[in-house]
Amino acid sequence: MTWIQTISFASATGKLKDIYKRVTGPDNNVDNILMAHSLRPHTLEGHMAIYKAVLHHYGNSIPKWMLEVLGVYVSLMNNCTYCVEHHFSGLSRLLKDQGKADQIRSALEEHAPDLALEAKYVAACQYARKLTENPKDMSEYDVRSLKDAGFDDGEVLEINQVVAYFAYANRTVLGLGINTDGDVIGLSPNSSENPDDWSHS
Template sequence: MSHLPSLPPETTLLDVFRAHPGPVGPLLELHERVMRAESPLTPGQRELIAAYVSGLNGCGYCHGVHTATAEAFGVPAELLPAALADLDSAPVEGRMRPLLHYVRVLTLTPSRVAEDDAEAVYAAGWDERALHDAIAVCALFNYMNRVVEGAGIRADDAYAQLSGRRLRDIGYAGLAALL
């Protein structure tokens, strides 16, 4: 149920954006740059990180939408639940495991990110740009999880699936155009 009394109880993030448009343009531009611009990480890998961070934070709305988006980009459906339950035994592609470990530490205990965490990412074959981009996705979704949870936004699986397909098809720039 929305915590914003001017909005209906079944409010979506798009409803919040429409009601409070001030920061929306720059915010969605940031999303487009972080999630879709050229990067060593594919859009699917960045959506996987977004969904993973959101799952760690217990943000059902963002976790659902970005899990659906990651799956729309080809991430296997069983990967995210397994990674959240036990990253070490999850069926995560080898190079992604150290990146997901890094964003896990950054999300849950940010002051404990260590040089060893970064070295594991580099040892897996990623470069500095990939680590930077993973950090940017992690930071963006830690922010968005707080916006969504603070506003009391919830969504069912049907909405998450619809949003996931929409984000795959039109990206965040297209989402801005819808508003």
């Protein structure tokens, strides 16, 4: 599951057990990326807080499926199979159209999002690619390009934060050898108005 020791739901006590109860899916399943934090429950809390806020918060205005597209794209560029599979499953569930989801994934794999997405969302993918592959080359022009495509400043922030979050998540996975063994693929926190609702379904 990972290259470091982890504590299972069954073995957890105290604060860790309390956090696990908040993030469990079916049959008390805890995603391996979350269980990897088990020796430092405070970092698990931090991870979940930013994950929920960035990707699954009711205050976001970009459709959740598109935020998942950005997560899949960043994860593909970082060769993070764990995050690709989890978030592609979530994307497919949100779209309710497996053919369209497959088309998007193929386009992202080819670095050709224009083959599957409208121009506005292609611009978001272009921003994600540059920020992932060449962060030192970012300039105000890149933000202006998003605004010219039709995103407002708040939505630019949403895009930036999703790309930044997946840089963190991908490196957590790749740096600790986290795999999907035992995971229920594609679960995510509910998009309730309660930022502390981290339950996975």
